[in-house]
Amino acid sequence: MKLAIIGAGASGLVAAIEAAKRGLHVSVFEKNTKLGRKILATGNGRCNITNQTISAEHYHSTQPRFINAALSRFGSAKCVNYFRELGLEVREGEKGRLYPMNHQSSTVVDMLVHACRQLGVQFFTESEVVLLEKNGEKFCLTVNNTTHLFEACLVATGGLAMPTLGSCESGYVFAKKMGHTLINPHPSLVQIVCEEKSIQALSGVKVEGEIGVVIEGEKKKNAVGDLLFTQYGLSGSAVLDVSREISLAISLKRSVYVVLDIMPQFSKEHLENLLQKRLNFAQDKSLVLWLEGIIHKKLAPFIIQQASLPKSILAASMLGMKEIKKLVYTLKHISLHVNDTKGFGSAEVTAGGVDVREINPESFESKMVKNLYFSGEVLDVDGDCGGYNLHFAWASGFVAGNAIGKR
């Protein structure tokens, strides 16, 4: 049986190995010059392959139960073992994240491609599939002005995140042409753009803080971690963690605010006590210098301005309890209006995609077209930050490749 795989990304490469192991003649078409181009960019070049805590709760989809079958067959331990058998040892990082032992994403690609070549998989690079059609029982792929016929086809074209790495909408176009429905794609794990120009002065400041998302006046989601102020708004791990909700709300034209607590390690009372005690060391210090004793230099004037203290208060020694309370409130409630996200150009992942109600979760075969398969990010499944997205790409490629090989 001849199988065409469209896309030599994480999912397509694992599917190619599995199908070729079962004796299929596998051809992989990749529009980029390089194979696994996006894998190379993952985890800042270190490739966060998977996580020790792989479970359905780290994934999002309109059909959350869809991924259970794939995760039960290809969980965290299976993934580690899979890469070990390919020749790659892993090491643990923070929050259960697992990386290749040498911290080099290029080795992940090299090991996958080596296994494919050993199994006789044929690669066609700089080969964008521009048309996917059904010709009787066969799939007809148009690539570089030539048509190729196959008995089965796997669409592993990824999502829309970071087009500079090869992402494009062709998987969605193929799916729609074959009669599938699309859940509106929107960026996830993405930085956010804020309206307040005043935060531009904070650009480069990074704090360990808490971010809360408020949509149409209702508090929705919280995350703790790095908050990085930028020229356009906010980045950092905590921001990426809440970005899915923000991106969805923005796509639905809802009003979105974020509330930052830049001192989450202190309760309100604890912080009030601390500031009161620090008045003992106020001497003739300016308010800004006094506040720099506990927060970043750039944050001190910003907090003072946000707290709307009377203009007459220039020195810390002039602070009363009322002003201390205002400062504490501001340190724990910086409210910013979110205009937008940085979009697919900066996002790590795409939420939405091919509707999984039309895909068999046991095989990743289309329920509409026999011998047509979809795997990886092109589907309406996205994961949290921490190795979950690559894990789904490997897992779905593994299940699809096996299922096609068993036909």
Ligand SMILES: Cc1cc2nc3c(=O)[nH]c(=O)nc-3n(C[C@H](O)[C@H](O)[C@H](O)COP(=O)(O)OP(=O)(O)OC[C@H]3O[C@@H](n4cnc5c(N)ncnc54)[C@H](O)[C@@H]3O)c2cc1C
């Ligand atoms: C900067 C960055 C860092 C990331 N870091 C991590 C991380 O550390 N851990 C993690 O779990 N996830 C990470 N992700 C997310 C993860 O990389 C993706 O979820 C995963 O690569 C998706 O795999 P895929 O095989 O579905 O798609 P992709 O890896 O995107 O592969 C799809 C391939 O299909 C090709 N293609 C598309 N259309 C066509 C066509 N018509 N013809 C031929 N070829 C085509 C594309 O060029 C591409 O090579 C990161 C993403 C980015 C952008």
